[in-house]
Amino acid sequence: MRKSEEMSNSLTFPDLKPCPFCGEKAYLIVKDGVRVKCGSCGASTEVRVDNWYGKKPCGNATLSVIESWNRRENYREESDGIN
Numbered sequence: 231m232r233k234s235e236e237m238s239n240s241l242t243f244p245d246l247k248p249c250p251f252c253g254e255k256a257y258l259i260v261k262d263g264v265r266v267k268c269g270s271c272g273a274s275t276e277v278r279v280d281n282w283y284g285k286k287p288c289g290n291a292t293l294s295v296i297e298s299w300n301r302r303e304n305y306r307e308e309s310d311g312i313n
C-alpha cells in the first residue's frame with residue numbers, strides 16, 4: 231500500500247495580513263527564494279531561500295517570510311522595480 235503523498239504537499243500556511251503601509255493585499259512571491267510582497271506599494275520582506283522540491287520551495291523559508299510579514303519584521307520599503 232502506498233501512503234497518500236498529497237498530504238505532505240498540502241502544507242497550510244498562515245494567512246497573510248494586509249500590508250502595514252497601505253492596507254492592500256500581500257502576496258507570496260517565489261523568485262530566487264521566497265518573500266512576501268505587497269501588491270500595491272511594493273513593500274516586502276527580505277528574501278529567504280530554503281530547500282527546493284522540484285520547482286516548489288519547501289522547508290521553512292516560506293513559513294518564515296510569512297511569519298516575518300505578519301509580525302511586521304524585516305520589511306524593506308522600496309520601489310526597486312525588480313518585479
Ligand SMILES: [Zn+2]
Nearest residue numbers: 249252268271
Ligand atoms: Zn502596501
